[in-house]
Amino acid sequence: MDVQQQDNEDLVKVAELVKEMKFAMLTTEEMDGTLRSRPMSTMQMDSEGHLWFFTAMSSPKVAEAEQHRQVNLSYARTDKQDYLSISGKVEVVHDKQKMQELWTPWIKPWFRDGLDDPDLVLLKVTITEAEYWDAPGSAMVRLYGL
Amino acid sequence: MDVQQQDNEDLVKVAELVKEMKFAMLTTEEMDGTLRSRPMSTMQMDSEGHLWFFTAMSSPKVAEAEQHRQVNLSYARTDKQDYLSISGKVEVVHDKQKMQELWTPWIKPWFRDGLDDPDLVLLKVTITEAEYWDAPGSAMVRLYGL
Numbered sequence: 321m322d323v324q325q326q327d328n329e330d331l332v333k334v335a336e337l338v339k340e341m342k343f344a345m346l347t348t349e350e351m352d353g354t355l356r357s358r359p360m361s362t363m364q365m366d367s368e369g370h371l372w373f374f375t376a377m378s379s380p381k382v383a384e385a386e387q388h389r390q391v392n393l394s395y396a397r398t399d400k401q402d403y404l405s406i407s408g409k410v411e412v413v414h415d416k417q418k419m420q421e422l423w424t425p426w427i428k429p430w431f432r433d434g435l436d437d438p439d440l441v442l443l444k445v446t447i448t449e450a451e452y453w454d455a456p457g458s459a460m461v462r463l464y465g466l
Numbered sequence: 467m468d469v470q471q472q473d474n475e476d477l478v479k480v481a482e483l484v485k486e487m488k489f490a491m492l493t494t495e496e497m498d499g500t501l502r503s504r505p506m507s508t509m510q511m512d513s514e515g516h517l518w519f520f521t522a523m524s525s526p527k528v529a530e531a532e533q534h535r536q537v538n539l540s541y542a543r544t545d546k547q548d549y550l551s552i553s554g555k556v557e558v559v560h561d562k563q564k565m566q567e568l569w570t571p572w573i574k575p576w577f578r579d580g581l582d583d584p585d586l587v588l589l590k591v592t593i594t595e596a597e598y599w600d601a602p603g604s605a606m607v608r609l610y611g612l
């Protein structure tokens with residue numbers, strides 16, 4: 321995973337935590353208001369603070385994200401009791417060059433046909449709020465809020 | 467934590483996973499559609515499959531839950547790459563007797579005044595859908611769906 325140096329100082333700690341935790345539970349909203357989550361592999365946090373993921377265009381989360389663009393990413397390291405909540409807006413991005421930049425063999429289990437898969441797309445999350453907790457009983461720390 | 471024997475067979479595996487993972491990220495929806503999450507300690511999964519949590523009446527999550535009752539609970543065990551998503555409906559419950567039943571000293575860090583705290587309430591989540599992933603690259607398993 322590629323976590324770049326952040327232009328925005330408020331995102332430095334978020335970047336550190338994302339790097340350490342790597343897998344997020346991405347929560348989206350269904351048509352009827354149901355909230356669903358699923359594990360996702362973070363591919364990159366770019367210098368402007370966007371979080372990038374690979375996914376399948378045909379998967380339900382894409383339709384859900386397109387009708388309710390606000391999503392949550394929760395990161396956890398359960399052995400250390402570190403938790404991070406990121407609220408953000410998601411976009412579906414079709415960009416072959418960006419896909420090439422982000423591709424790594426370790427996500428093959430989810431995308432067997434690799435970059436040739438016509439169903440492969442990118443999700444780009446722009447952070448609007450972030451909060452973290454880093455010890456049992458600790459108060460929440462607001463890291464970032466727009 | 468108290469995980470009871472489940473009346474509904476479909477919830478047996480969910481109960482096993484909840485017992486193992488214990489802490490959930492609870493995602494709620496704000497007025498403007500923003501999705502926020504925060505770590506919560508599961509106090510009980512009762513025999514009817516309800517999940518019980520302590521919280522403070524005055525906390526934003528209670529107001530959020532009251533205006534958008536659908537929530538998500540995501541459980542993770544990051545060292546084993548086990549993930550569980552529970553979609554459900556939440557109720558705020560004021561019940562002194564149930565609070566007494568559920569109280570344990572290990573949640574004191576979050577509720578210093580214990581059962582005497584007038585701000586203390588219970589959240590009760592009724593499961594509508596559950597899914598889990600129990601190995602990297604594994605397909606999702608639908609456990610329960612109403």
Ligand SMILES: Cc1cc2nc3c(=O)[nH]c(=O)nc-3n(C[C@H](O)[C@H](O)[C@H](O)COP(=O)(O)O)c2cc1C
Binds near residue numbers: 381547602
């Ligand atoms: C550890 C782990 C990492 C995963 N990473 C991704 C990922 O980066 N992209 C993806 O689309 N699915 C990933 N999955 C699979 C998803 O969790 C999910 O099952 C799949 O994307 C279908 O989701 P949906 O039906 O909610 O759209 C991962 C699963 C696990 C267990």
